[in-house]
Amino acid sequence: MDALMLARWQFGITTVYHFFFVPLTLGLGWVVALLQTAWYVTGRDVYKRLTKFWGKLFLINFAMGVATGIVQEFQFGMNWSEYSRFMGDIFGAPLAIEALLAFFLESTFLGVWIFGWDRLPKKVHLAAIWLAAIGANLSAYWILVANSFMQQPVGYVLGQGRAEMNDFWALITNPHVFVQFPHVITGAMATAAFFMLGISAWQLKRTITGEERDAFRISFRIGAIYGLVATVAVMVVGHGQAQYMMKVQPMKMAAAEALWETEDPAPMSLFTWGNEPERRDVWAVKVPGMLSFLAYNRFDGAVPGIKALQAEYERTYGPGDYVPPVKWTYWTFRVMVGAGMVMALLALLATWQVWRQRIEGSRWLLGLLVPAIALPYLANSTGWIFTEIGRQPWIVFGLQKTADAVSPNVSAAEVGFSLVVFTLLYGVLMVADIYLLQKFARAGTMGSVSVEGSEQPGVAPVGA
Amino acid sequence: MFDLNTLWFVLIAVLFIGFFVLEGFDYGVGILLPWLGKTDAERRRIINTIGxxxxGNEVWVITxxxxxxxxxxxxxxxxxxxxYLALLLMLAALIVRAVGFEFRSKDRSPAWRTTWDALIFFGSLVPALLWGVALGNLLVGVPIDQTMTFTGGFLDLLGPYELIAGLATLSAFTVHGGIFLHLKSDEPIRGRALRAIKLIGPVATVFIVLFGVTTYLWTDAFTRLGVDPGLTPIVAVGCMLAAGALVHRERMGWAFVMTSVALAASVITIFMSLYPRVMVSSLNPDWTLxxxxxxxxxxxxxxxxxxxLVFVPIVLIYQGWTYWVFRHRITADTHLEY
Structure with missing residues (x-):
């Protein structure tokens, strides 16, 4: 593999890995803040225990997000120096603002929250977790401003060998960010909801009694309703996002549907076995008119196909291959949407059980919800792989190709080495992370203090 | 001719000063952790001084x-x-260090804790060394061609001048962290911290002097037209000596102020010597960034x-407030809630 391909793999692996942790931070922060607010208002001990329980899992996850986030801030310069030179005038701004407005806020106040339990007035301590949650979600907005520029460049002029910002307001009110940010935020909420549902279901399947049962029933209820609202919202905004994509990145949509020819009305593919080099179907099952409906809310209307768009882009941008890897785009899109639909169904069933006050009534649903924790992670990862691969060959749509963006002075051997280092390091850390998460999830809301035992003054750790 | 380019040069210098002064003691505490914490409870207390x-300190360098x-x-x-490779090393160090702080106390197994403590140590040591090496390289110059592309390799970054700079930051951060630890802990950690400070303080002073002298001899910082760093390097050395004297009288609060000023003055010296350059080309002065x-x-x-200009003051205010909230010593009686 050449340095370009290795650098792309590295960016993909490190970014998808980073985004394993980000959505849970975004979505669970609100829950922890709400639980603590409930404790502040009602004074009921169960809310304090729940705040600490979900807060502990939140922090384990947060640490991984912070640690892997450092790489994100630096690797544009490391592996994508030509991108940084060409786009830095625009792209650097939201990144710096993200650090200044959001990272300082979330990391400082999370530190205050962790260590401020007995030291701060309750109200101030409560404010700290809210500020941390707000900071985290603010950071998502700024990084998506940066990503939206790559999908749909706005607020720039082409200057001396680079793109130059000429309208900051246009950059931060990019129409693209207003479809992308809600999709990411609601997806993050769904992630947190299924995390809560899965762990609560696992706890409720065991024989736990009394206060512990109450605590996880509360968690289950929150998770079910949060999950239903979030999965419905993520679909509604996702639908809007797809319609918007039709307008600004039709090639991505055509590749997502493996739609080789322009069709009117256009069918939606349920399953396509295609021949990518020859750009034709081998075997496919399609729903007539459905793609037109998804694109325009009516059962007719032309949806441009890959071949027509390729011809159009050649006229606009000169000779070249403007078709993204269709297999990747097609399948990641389907996995994302499929995972989302299963999640919506499960959230609906869970809410139904909550409504009937029969949470433990259906053991098979509780059993299903435990592995279902993986579904939002699958959807989040495939969603990003889809949106980034579907933009290829561009790194910034219409302005710069990925092949022109890579650092010319970083050799394939160097990238290969760093790729191996990051992959191994991240793999080992994932094992440690999952070990801790499952351990604290099992410990429940009463047992989560047990590990602190050896930290009592004067007690040596030996043999602990 | 104070323009926006200069303002941003100054702002980045300020961010590096904030980073050196704040994250500097974090690194120092991490480096001292295995040496000053004999029991698990002591190591936990040491980490909780910066917990x-x-x-928040690390965000300075991200910013x-x-x-x-x-x-x-x-x-x-x-x-x-x-x-590239130096940065890879630094990132790997920062990753394991960050995870280590959060994970090390969440399992009782001694092997688990020993492993994370070791990672916190190396994760603090490596960046403490590499930041000095990096800043030294900016000033002494590296092979940069006319397209602003670095054409050297990893070993080009490790000349004697850069290593002196790296050892200066490493030793100065360690002393800075030791003084912080002395301020924030009680016996027996305090006594051990004091011994460590007395041991490493002179070393740090020597390296900072050496860095100043080699900057004078081996770079064009003091000879070329530009901003004369003037007294700032003298201030840096003077503050290190003053810190030493204050440590011997156990006036640790003032000693901490002195090491902070010494670190700040060192960063200012480097940035003033650079100005208006940001990265010197060793191949051709015209190719300098x-x-x-x-x-x-x-x-x-x-x-x-x-x-x-709107948000930096706000950040300073609330970060300052957190230092006020957590100004108390971490003693054996402090509840280690975490």
Missing amino acids: PVWD AGGAMFAAFPQWYATLFSGF TIYNAASTPYTLRIMSIVA
């Missing part, structure tokens, strides 16, 4: 990286692609200036 603040990208994208691109040829457009600089 509430290290993450510095973002600010370089926004204000001087060519600098960002040349520096980070050029120092400056705050003009590496900069963003005036429009972007203006936008970013407004953002920075």
Whole structure:
């Protein structure tokens, strides 16, 4: 593999890995803040225990997000120096603002929250977790401003060998960010909801009694309703996002549907076995008119196909291959949407059980919800792989190709080495992370203090 | 001729000062951890002295990286692609260190804790060394061609001058962290911290003097037209000596102020010697990156200036407040809630 391909793999692996942790931070922060607010208002001990329980899992996850986030801030310069030179005038701004407005806020106040339990007035301590949650979600907005520029460049002029910002307001009110940010935020909420549902279901399947049962029933209820609202919202905004994509990145949509020819009305593919080099179907099952409906809310209307768009882009941008890897785009899109639909169904069933006050009534649903924790992670990862691969060959749509963006002075051997280092390091850390998460999830809301035992003054750790 | 390019050069210097002074003691505490904490409870107390603040401190360098990208994208691109393997090493160190702080106490197994403590140690030591090496390289110059591309390799970054700079930051951060630890802990950690400070303090002073002398002899910092760093290097050395005297009288609060000023003055010296350059080319002075040829457009600089001038003071206020909240010593009686 050449340095370009290795650098792309590295960016993909490190970014998808980073985004394993980000959505849970975004979505669970609100829950922890709400639980603590409930404790502040009602004074009921169960809310304090729940705040600490979900807060502990939140922090384990947060640490991984912070640690892997450092790489994100630096690797544009490391592996994508030509991108940084060409786009830095625009792209650097939201990144710096993200650090200044959001990272300082979330990391400082999370530190205050962790260590401020007995030291701060309750109200101030409560404010700290809210500020941390707000900071985290603010950071998502700024990084998506940066990503939206790559999908749909706005607020720039082409200057001396680079793109130059000429309208900051246009950059931060990019129409693209207003479809992308809600999709990411609601997806993050769904992630947190299924995390809560899965762990609560696992706890409720065991024989736990009394206060512990109450605590996880509360968690289950929150998770079910949060999950239903979030999965419905993520679909509604996702639908809007797809319609918007039709307008600004039709090639991505055509590749997502493996739609080789322009069709009117256009069918939606349920399953396509295609021949990518020859750009034709081998075997496919399609729903007539459905793609037109998804694109325009009516059962007719032309949806441009890959071949027509390729011809159009050649006229606009000169000779070249403007078709993204269709297999990747097609399948990641389907996995994302499929995972989302299963999640919506499960959230609906869970809410139904909550409504009937029969949470433990259906053991098979509780059993299903435990592995279902993986579904939002699958959807989040495939969603990003889809949106980034579907933009290829561009790194910034219409302005710069990925092949022109890579650092010319970083050799394939160097990238290969760093790729191996990051992959191994991240793999080992994932094992440690999952070990801790499952351990604290099992410990429940009463047992989560047990590990602190050896930290009592004067007690040596030996043999602990 | 104080323009926005200069303002951003100053702002990035300020971010590095904030980073050196704040994260400097974090690194120092991490480096001293295995040596000063004999029992698990002691090591936990040592980590808890920086527990509430290290993450906020680390954001200083992330912001510095973002600010370089926004204000001087060519600098960002040349520096980070050029120092690729060194940066990889630093990132790996920072990752395991950050995870270590959060994970080490969450399992009782001694092997688990020993492993994370070791990772915190190396994760603090490596960046403490490499930041000095990196800043030394900016000033002494590295092979940069006419397209602003770094053409050297990893070993080009490790000349004697850069190593002296690295050992200076490593030893100075360790002393700085030792003094912080002395301020924030009680016996027996305090006594051990004091011995460590007395041992490493002179070493740090020697390296800072050596760095000043070699900067004078081996770089053009003091000879070329530009901003004369004037008294700042003298201030840095003077503060280190003053810190030493204060340590012997156990006036640790003032000693901490002195090491802070010494670190700040060292950063200021480097940035003043650089100005208006940001990365010196050892191949041809015309290929050197400056705050003009590496900069963003005036429009972007203006936008970013407004953002920075509004939000940097706000950040300083609330970070300052957290230091006030957590100003107390961590003693054996302190509840280690975490």
